[in-house]
Amino acid sequence: MMKKIFLPGIHGTAQFGEAIAQLEKQEEIQSVLIFTAAKSALSKEACDPIITQTSLSITGGVFPEIIYNGKNYDEGTVLVGIQSIINSLMITDFSEGRDVSVDISNQFGDIDPNGMTAFIFVDALISQKPKLFDSLYNLYGTIPRYIGGGTGSLEFKPFPSIYSNEGMIQEGAIVGMCELESHIGVAHGYDTISDPLKVTESDGNRVISLNWRPALELYTEVVTGHSKQEFDYEDFFNSVKSYPFGIAKLDSEMVVRDPFKYEGTSIFTLDNVEQGSYVSILFGDKENLLTGADSAFIRSNFKHLSKQSSTLIIDCISRALFLGDDLNKELQLLDPDNKAFGAMTLGEIANNGDSYLEIFNKTAVVCSMYE
Numbered sequence: 001m002m003k004k005i006f007l008p009g010i011h012g013t014a015q016f017g018e019a020i021a022q023l024e025k026q027e028e029i030q031s032v033l034i035f036t037a038a039k040s041a042l043s044k045e046a047c048d049p050i051i052t053q054t055s056l057s058i059t060g061g062v063f064p065e066i067i068y069n070g071k072n073y074d075e076g077t078v079l080v081g082i083q084s085i086i087n088s089l090m091i092t093d094f095s096e097g098r099d100v101s102v103d104i105s106n107q108f109g110d111i112d113p114n115g116m117t118a119f120i121f122v123d124a125l126i127s128q129k130p131k132l133f134d135s136l137y138n139l140y141g142t143i144p145r146y147i148g149g150g151t152g153s154l155e156f157k158p159f160p161s162i163y164s165n166e167g168m169i170q171e172g173a174i175v176g177m178c179e180l181e182s183h184i185g186v187a188h189g190y191d192t193i194s195d196p197l198k199v200t201e202s203d204g205n206r207v208i209s210l211n212w213r214p215a216l217e218l219y220t221e222v223v224t225g226h227s228k229q230e231f232d233y234e235d236f237f238n239s240v241k242s243y244p245f246g247i248a249k250l251d252s253e254m255v256v257r258d259p260f261k262y263e264g265t266s267i268f269t270l271d272n273v274e275q276g277s278y279v280s281i282l283f284g285d286k287e288n289l290l291t292g293a294d295s296a297f298i299r300s301n302f303k304h305l306s307k308q309s310s311t312l313i314i315d316c317i318s319r320a321l322f323l324g325d326d327l328n329k330e331l332q333l334l335d336p337d338n339k340a341f342g343a344m345t346l347g348e349i350a351n352n353g354d355s356y357l358e359i360f361n362k363t364a365v366v367c368s369m370y371e
């Protein structure tokens with residue numbers, strides 16, 4: 001069984017260091033996954049001396065909220081000791097033209113991906129995430145199980161938000177390969193309310209035009225037509241929270257893109273939308289989202305869950321904001337035994353079985369793991 005330690009509230013450096021030392025004393029523990037709520041994040045100067053000097057392999061991130069034993073917390077840290085070694089690669093350079101597949105091959109070239117779980121944590125504010133996912137998928141396909149999320153806070157300001165043995169990382173990513181059997185379920189619960197719309201112009205996560213019309217103009221036309229309410233541009237986040245974009249993928253869950261602001265007539269989403277692709281506008285209410293959470297749990301191969309298994313939940317922070325007090329119902333569906341750990345993230349990273357490796361928005365992911 002994995003060893004979990006929960007540090008509640010705004011803890012200090014001493015408590016964090018003591019938790020690492022406690023796991024270090026257990027001979028069977030070789031690696032640690034760390035999930036910290038942004039309000040409790042230690043400074044790089046305080047954290048680096050601890051995580052760079054430990055003998056344990058360190059992987060993890062800072063997120064808007066964390067999950068521990070059936071509840072979400074906006075303060076605190078969860079540390080999870082693992083008996084297997086997590087072989088990690090830190091990537092801090094995603095500059096134009098750089099081939100990160102070379103780094104991946106050099107780090108993991110001698111590793112058989114069969115039976116491996118890949119933990120991926122990436123700074124939510126970097127725009128070159130697809131470069132990492134494409135490289136991993138081109139090298140290893142669907143052989144490993146991929147699970148992780150976007151790090152950062154709801155302030156959307158850059159800060160060191162990824163844990164590694166080289167210290168806290170900003171504007172980068174960590175990939176950790178670990179010999180763990182895992183089963184992953186992915187679902188969101190949103191339904192399509194528009195015809196497919198061609199993305200006629202986009203730049204990364206900026207959607208400029210849809211069907212050759214200004215993106216915001218066409219989007220608000222569809223949303224107001226469905227909601228029968230006037231669109232509130234001054235409270236854009238609340239106006240769009242039930243209406244994300246969906247990108248259809250063959251044989252997999254529709255990939256959701258979460259609008260979070262607009263400038264002029266352009267809409268910005270949390271992750272990239274490729275020019276020339278087709279998107280639909282989706283709608284979800286609380287009942288839909290809870291149904292999606294139940295589907296994610298079922299797809300995680302729950303029939304094989306046992307007392308020896310551990311459950312990692314990666315859930316979107318925008319689902320938490322949308323569900324409000326009903327988030328506890330979602331967590332109960334994702335984690336009926338109230339024993340899971342994880343994070344409310346800024347983008348969810350997963351492949352659900354035989355599908356392409358994706359970064360999702362507004363999506364729930366359940367990963368059952370066995371050492």
